Amino acid sequence: MSTSSTARSIIATVLGLAVAASASCAPPAPRTARGDPIERSDLVLGTVCTLRLLDGGSEAALDAAFARLREIEDRMSANKAGTTVAAVNAAAGSGPVKVPADVLFVLGKALYYWTLSGGAFDPTIGPVVKLWNIGMDGERIPSVSELQAALPLVGAGSVRIDGAASTVYLPRAGMLLDLGAIAKGYAADEVGRILLERGVKAAVIDLGGNIMVLGKKADGTPWRVGVQDPSDDRGSYIGIAELPGGTTVVTSGIYERYFVGEDGVHYHHILDPATGYPVRNGLVSVTVIAESSIDADGLSTTLFALGLERGMALAESLPGVEAIFIDAENRVYASEGAGSIFRLSDGAYTMATLP
Ligand code: ADP
Ligand code: MG
Numbered sequence: 001m002s003t004s005s006t007a008r009s010i011i012a013t014v015l016g017l018a019v020a021a022s023a024s025c026a027p028p029a030p031r032t033a034r035g036d037p038i039e040r041s042d043l044v045l046g047t048v049c050t051l052r053l054l055d056g057g058s059e060a061a062l063d064a065a066f067a068r069l070r071e072i073e074d075r076m077s078a079n080k081a082g083t084t085v086a087a088v089n090a091a092a093g094s095g096p097v098k099v100p101a102d103v104l105f106v107l108g109k110a111l112y113y114w115t116l117s118g119g120a121f122d123p124t125i126g127p128v129v130k131l132w133n134i135g136m137d138g139e140r141i142p143s144v145s146e147l148q149a150a151l152p153l154v155g156a157g158s159v160r161i162d163g164a165a166s167t168v169y170l171p172r173a174g175m176l177l178d179l180g181a182i183a184k185g186y187a188a189d190e191v192g193r194i195l196l197e198r199g200v201k202a203a204v205i206d207l208g209g210n211i212m213v214l215g216k217k218a219d220g221t222p223w224r225v226g227v228q229d230p231s232d233d234r235g236s237y238i239g240i241a242e243l244p245g246g247t248t249v250v251t252s253g254i255y256e257r258y259f260v261g262e263d264g265v266h267y268h269h270i271l272d273p274a275t276g277y278p279v280r281n282g283l284v285s286v287t288v289i290a291e292s293s294i295d296a297d298g299l300s301t302t303l304f305a306l307g308l309e310r311g312m313a314l315a316e317s318l319p320g321v322e323a324i325f326i327d328a329e330n331r332v333y334a335s336e337g338a339g340s341i342f343r344l345s346d347g348a349y350t351m352a353t354l355p
Contacts, residue, residue, distance in 0.1 A: 038062065044069040045184055046079065047208025051191065055215060057200035064198060065191045069207075072190065075103050076183040078126060078176065079136065085177050089126065093173025098166055106179055106186050106294065107161065107168060113182070113298040114156040116314065120305035121298065122273040126176025127153045131276075134269040135257030141267065147276035154273050181270075185250060185297025188212045192246075192293070202245070209256075212248040212293055225249045229346060230285040230326050238332065239344040241289060248293040252300035253285030253326075254278070270304050281307040282327050288315070289322040289338060299323070308333060312354060 040062045041050040051065055075084040088097045099107075110123035127150040131142035142150075153174045160169040170177065184207050191205050192212050202215035204223075213223040222244060226237030230253045241249060254268035258278075261267055268278045286304040288296040299321060303311035308325050315323035315335045322338035331352040334342055344351055 040066065042066055042069075045073050045077070045187055045207060046180075047184070049187075049208065050204075050206045051195070052204040052206075053195070053200050053202075054204070055200070055202035055218065057195060057198055057203065061195055061198035061200055065194050068190050068194055069187055072102070072183060072187045075100060076106060076179045076186075078129075078178045078180060085179060088168050088170060089176045092170035092175040096160070096162060096165070096167035096169035099168050101166065102186070102190075104161065104163065104166055104168070106183055107159070107177070109186075109294055109298055110179060110182050111156055111159065111161075113302045117302045117306055119156070119273055121181065121302040122154055122156050123177055123179055123182070124154050124156045124159060124170070124175055125271055125273050126178040127151075127174060128271050128273070128276045129178050129180070129269075130176060132267065132269075132271065132278075134259060134267060139259045139267075141261050141263075142276070151273075151276050154276075181252075181301040182294060182298045184208065184210045185248070185293040185295070188248060188293035188297075210248070210250045210293065210297060213243060213245055215245040217245075223247070227251070227287050227324055227342065228253065228255075228285065230255045231330075231348075236346075238326070238346040238349050239342055241338075241342045243289065243341060246291055247289060248291065248296045249287060249289050250293060250296035250300045251285050251287040252304045255284065270301060272305065279305050279307075282329075283308060283311075283325060284328055285326045286311060287324040287326075289324075289341070290320055295321070309354065 037052055037054050039052040041048055049069055051062055077083045078085050084099050084103050091097045113121040131146050131150055133139040153172060158171050160171060188205050188207050188210055192214055195203050195214060202217060205212040211225050217223060222242040224240045224242055227239050227241060228251050229236045229238045252270060258266055258268035270279050272279045283304055286300050288300040290296040303315055303323055306314060315321055323335045324338050324342060325333040330349045332344060332349050333352055333354060
């Protein structure tokens with residue numbers, strides 16, 4: 001009944017990496033003084049993760065970074081058996097579960113974005129995510145009665161956290177935590193921290209299109225990171241952002257995970273906690289540029305869910321955060337600060353301003 005986008009997403013991610021990496025690192029600098037770049041890719045956190053060390057570091061640094069990525073997956077994935085999040089979910093309605101400090105930290109951030117968004121971002125969206133299964137086996141359009149049964153289980157306001165005991169409790173049976181909108185950003189921050197601790201002086205971290213650039217390029221010029229073209233699965237970009245090291249670029253879009261139903265409608269994976277249906281507000285993607293990837297990831301989903309006007313107002317109110325919104329009419333809206341670091345290069349798109 002549906003066309004799966006999973007295979008397509010993975011291909012897009014790999015090619016997207018080629019674009020991002022070449023955009024970030026071109027032209028290749030002479031590597032004699034700094035040694036050859038070391039690169040490794042692996043499937044973690046449900047996506048292709050690629051780390052490219054351009055100055056300093058070693059295979060051991062890559063080992064440590066990938067080990068941490070797998071640890072984060074083993075704690076925070078909602079789609080995998082045996083994770084900490086799965087244990088919290090299994091104990092919904094029966095009792096609190098002790099969790100590691102990092103899970104508490106990521107959940108705390110997710111609850112912050114829930115508050116900031118007035119509930120448009122909600123890490124307890126799990127029961128609705130599970131009904132749709134978008135991007136996974138068994139994706140389908142849930143019935144109205146299924147959605148009506150799931151929606152009362154959504155509501156981050158009821159999550160109980162005991163910081164001293166380091167426990168999380170979902171008070172109603174059937175509640176499900178889903179940190180999928182924010183865990184990859186946290187993972188990028190953690191990889192950045194580990195690489196810097198291990199002496200890496202320049203690197204590109206790409207967790208399925210969630211990009212972070214670290215340190216300085218050999219020629220001293222800014223990093224150049226492509227902003228994904230939302231209409232193109234093949235990983236091309238609509239323009240380039242020029243950025244200093246220690247910056248992350250995260251996009252949430254409707255082209256990443258979706259399926260086309262028998263009704264011809266495009267159903268994507270950012271869901272409205274109020275209705276249970278994919279958010280439909282005329283946007284096709286939101287890219288956030290910031291220093292912290294957990295914030296950029298939480299915000300890209302948040303701003304998408306809020307829509308252009310409210311999302312842009314929120315982005316402009318946050319120091320150190322820039323955002324680029326793309327709508328279905330190929331209009332590109334940049335926050336004030338993004339206007340000076342981002343340059344549109346694809347003639348199919350036009351820069352626009354809010355009235
Ligand atoms: P991606 O993970 O593809 O980079 P996002 O960061 O935007 O994209 O996260 C989307 C994921 O977040 C969904 O697959 C789902 O697990 C979860 N999610 C969907 N809708 C919401 C929402 N309104 N609030 C919080 N999380 C959501
Ligand atoms: Mg996100």
